[in-house]
Amino acid sequence: MTSHIMPTYGRLAVTFERGEGAWLWDDQGKRYLDALSGIAVCNLGHAHPAVHEALCGQSRKLVHTSNIYRIALQEQLANRLIEKSGMDNVFFSNSGAEANEAAIKLARKYGHGLGIEKPAIIVMEKSFHGRTLATLSATGNPKVQQGFGPLVEGFIRVPYNDIGAVEQAISGNRNVVAVLVEPIQGEGGVNIPAADYLNQLRGLCDQHQLLLMLDEIQTGIGRTGKFLAYQHNGILPDVCTVAKALGNGVPIGACLARGKAAEVLTAGAHGSTFGGNPLACSAALAVLATLDADDLMAAATSKGAAIWAGFSGQLQGNPHIVDIRHKGMMIGIELDTACTGLVGQALDAGLLINVTYEKNIRLLPPLVMDEPQIQLLVGTLSSLILAFTATL
């Protein structure tokens, strides 16, 4: 069959038809265990009844009005996000890249308010912030930027998890207005920085009047065992972006701001036709209610620990395993060699996984994954890894 889809994705030859929790079924009736959640999106699993009910109920009443009117569900969702994050206000978008665009625009306008004509934002190597022009320019992966120059200027790149490099970039450069960073790099290979990295960045930003802007698009909405990953550090950022799991698959993103950063984007400064429409907000409200009602943040912590312990036991002593990392249900298994072939082998075995930067197996299971499914995940993937490394 010829496809009229632009070939921007190297797609696996499988088409899913329906799901339930951590299970998916393809159009041949074969069942798969999902350890990827549509890349950190379906944190509540597939076909969650609370999201289903919210969407059905809301679509009967109203799908869209416009941001030129008040939207009660958007105001409710903003209130919930503020309560859960400690931030002050919210701009709603339809995706992660758009949430980061809002953050980047906010940082620039903040800089202009300080009289800085060419505001610069410090960003990290191996970061991922999206595919729009500004966000791909902020992204620390040459493959994402290749062919799309000229890039958007105003980004200064430093190594991740290196406070000295940030200090150096700030010193003597009066144009720096913000630091944009992921609390854990997802696309970059599940890179977990030093436990006090965010605290140190917070200190530097305070010292130099910079905005600390956290991209929590992958780490947020319970994934790491807290609602937002910075809550492990007891700090607050000035700006925080979320998307992916906020709607459990319904497109919605948000840029949260606090304090002086919350006063930057004034009437007419930014906008979105769809952003925060009633349907998307109804789904997100159902997601937040379910996270709390089912205690899924605590579940992410205990289940993530069980998965990590399982792999650590099964793969113990294997010389090709460089590291097994995790924070809640964000799990990375780093090999000493390219292992992208494991994705197809796992698919054949009925398991959905991902590999980033060629050597890092990345697992982002739904937070609702149950104990037998955890056993199946650990057993199936360990066998595949052991068989693979035996051939090296």
Ligand SMILES: *Cc1c(COP(=O)(O)O)cnc(C)c1O
């Ligand atoms: C996925 C992701 C994005 C981009 O989100 P889109 O919804 O694909 O635009 C940005 N930052 C991080 C950390 C992500 O994981």
